[in-house]
Amino acid sequence: MHMRINTPYVIALLAAAFTPSIVGADLTGRVVLKGTPKPEITIDMSADPRCAALHTQKITTRHYVVGANNGLANVLVFVKSGVEKKDYPMPTETPVLDQVGCEYTPYVTGVRANQKFLIRNSDPTLHNVHATPKAGGGNAEFNFAQPVKGMTTEKSFAAPEVAIRFKCDVHPWMFAYVGVFDHPFFAVTDKDGNFKISGLPNGKYTIEAWHQRTHRAEAGQAKEINVEGDTQVEFTIDAAP
Ligand SMILES: [Cu+2]
Incomplete structure (x- = not known):
């Protein structure tokens, strides 16, 4: 018996089988x-x-x-x-942790592990950005001054952690919380x-x-x-x- 293969149909089947579910x-x-x-x-x-x-x-x-x-x-x-461990695509937008009116904004946010984000000073005064991850959790504490309005500093966190508290060493009322996810x-x-x-x-x-x-x-x-x-x-x- 001679069997005909419907080539476009086979290609469509293969494409369906190998297209990752998004x-x-x-x-x-x-x-x-x-x-x-x-x-x-x-x-x-x-x-x-x-x-x-x-x-x-x-x-x-x-x-x-x-x-x-x-x-x-x-x-x-x-x-x-319950989440499958794999390399999920990184968002294309860069999150910003801003300082506006001598408050952090957003107050609570989330980023991906190893995702670059910007810390910005939008105020005409000195802020000292101080991130305080838990000891031994894989994330490094950092602490730096942003003396000039408009300054931005790029940072990332290596390890998942919920959540890392930010404070300002100049203004004791300033806090933010950043969750890090894999x-x-x-x-x-x-x-x-x-x-x-x-x-x-x-x-x-x-x-x-x-x-x-x-x-x-x-x-x-x-x-x-x-x-x-x-x-x-x-x-x-x-x-x-
Ligand atoms: Cu401050």
Whole structure:
């Protein structure tokens, strides 16, 4: 029997077999704050009049930023385990940790391990950027001055860590938190507590919601989930006593 091979069909089959899957599910959800946190503390910037002059309104700490329906902002939501270890493509955009009005912005953010990011001083005063990763975790502490407005310094962190605290050695009220991940499946909640992690392959994962005031009480802030297509998850975080 003579068999005819449909060449275009075979090529299409081969292409389908060897095209890596780039689409995955969207993991979306919210983080909700339960309970009433302590009032925020007013920040007195008078020690540096150049900082104080940048504000016309009262500045407070940002421990709990709560939006609509008790949604909690500035929570790092990330896949803690279950992710396949591989070289995920690095984002093309360079994240910026800025200093504006003598505050870090963003307050909480995430980067990939070995992803270059910029630290910028947008203020007309001296900042001293001081990153304080945990000892022995694979990330190096650094500490440098940015005396001039507009200065940028490129940095990266080598190892996953949630999260590295930044402070400023000139202005004791300045803090930021940077999570470092060896995969792209992380997000920071927006002002109403919403987050979205895209491209997550189907599978079983542990998802964690990390908030800088409550992370010591991890109970309830990690969930086992089964992703099969687009999936939603909600976290409730108790205000720390
Ligand atoms: Cu500073």
